[in-house]
Amino acid sequence: MLKAMLGEAWLAMGANRLRTALTMLGMVIGVGAVVIMMAIGQGAQYAVQQTISTMGSNLFIVLSGSFTASGVRSGSAGAPSLNVADADAIAELDGVMNVAPTHQGTRQLVYGSQNWSSQVIGTTPAFLDARAWNIVNGAGFGDSDVRSSTRVAIIGKTVAENLFGADDPVGKTMRIQQNPFLVIGVLGSKGQNLDGRDQDDTVIIPLSTAQRKVFGTPFLGSVRMIMVQADSAEAMPKVMENVTSLLRQRHRLREGMPDDFFMRNLSAAAESEAETTRTMSILLGAIASISLLVGGIGIMNIMLVSVTERTREIGIRMAIGARQKDILSQFLLEAVMISFAGCLLGLLIGLGVALGINLFTGMVIVVSGSAALIAFAVAAGVGIFFGWYPAQKAARLDPIEALRYQ
């Protein structure tokens, strides 16, 4: 029975090929758009997730200076309000896992005849722990290097490639601001951060060395930034609160005086970024779904025309014993078949375009099986939803009226 009906639906679709093809085109475009948009949206989500996972979790930074309505203002005397002793005190707080005072800036690196400009970060070993950054070649430096201001450096992958080329950087000496530094380790790759900056274009050196030799701070022991990692996401608010009161106390700020530092929750920023891409992804899908809706309305339109055109045929079928549900399923099947065929084509074209986008722009594309499955379910749903009314109209026809129709 079903097979016979499928055959008939196929015949009916073939009877007016151009019309069937055009109707299908609506579905092709709709499903294609949904697939492409979902691939792009999910790709963006994936990329952000990927970046967030390279950042390290439950992080916030404390910056010196006050945060006013007009923006960031450094301490009035120009001296950073934070110092290494603050960092040590923060490390003693409950719920704090890692604390790393840092001082960073962009500097020129020289190795032999090679030049490369890179971000130089002076910090303590805790920095790598907080950022969950491992060393793939060589070793890191220890707290003793920070105490004795040794001139050692750990470099990122981009620096290794651009400065040392094919050479193994470990054991080589490069210059930063005329000062020779021994490269003791190479960092694992982290790729871009949320702002699109290459995180592998980095050199990490002991904080004291950085302040003495590279940045030449007149206020030794002072830092502009302290990175703090909490035990857990739940502990974050409490830790941030405790850090605030600790620093106010240490800086002898009386009640009513503004903070001379401010904090930024990196993990929360990342979360909101992820939320943004998620929203964008849903929005893209929703917009694409509208074209699916338009495709569905196209099917309904054509099915209505078809029912009117075939009124006499419906009458004949009823006269020889077709029940209402026979007529209903005949037209419904036709609508679903058009919808399905369109969906299949749209899926293929959508995948092709998504792959093309990936190939030509390098944009991250994620095509999940569930997206394809959803597209199919939606197509079947659209076919049934928009096919229902015309099919119902056909099934409700009066046999004798339908037979009289010219």
Add this chain to the structure above:
Amino acid sequence: MGPVANESVIRVVGLGKSYETAAGLFPALKGVNLDIQSGEYIAIMGPSGSGKSTFMNLLGCLDTPSMGDYFLAGSNVAQMAKDDLAILRNRTLGFVFQGFNLLPRMSLQDNVALPLVYAGVDKETRRAKARELLGKVGLGQYAESQPNRISGGQQQRVAIARALVNAPRLILADEPTGNLDSHTSEEIMRLFGELNAEGITIVLVTHEPDIAAHAKRQVKFLDGEIVSDHLTEHAPA
């Protein structure tokens, strides 16, 4: 009454049908009574507009009466649901139209087999039955042809084969020869005669006395009422 009712394929009591027109209700059929026994061969005659087609459509369960009762093979059709009527049209009776009413773009074999599809018969049986009946009406060699490739007389034969495919007790035909020339009409009438000889009850509408002469009983309509009902005097050899 009991035994007679059991024998009747069709029993119509006070059957009436009014159409809604711009000028109000128009009574096309005004309370007709008729009994048709199994195996009868009846010709319905009457001038144009006398209600013959209206009556046939009611008998064929294609339309619903405005009043009266219609017993088909014992059950009262007037109170049946739409889908039950569809089953009656499918199994109990076969309808033959003046305009053949074959489905285009479908082979003759598929046309003949279509009632079997709605009866839920499997594909092999459908094929075999359709072939058998096409053979019976003398068109076995055209099984794969499309309806528009054959003549009107041949199309009407296919329509008869389709009406017969579910082995109905009753064939209803509204002017089956109305679109055919006299020679072809004779062939169709011969076919009806054979079917009746096999025991199938036949009711047909015609304007032509020659055609009506093939039937064993003649019923005349006028203005929505039966005005005469008698056996054919000289049944053909």
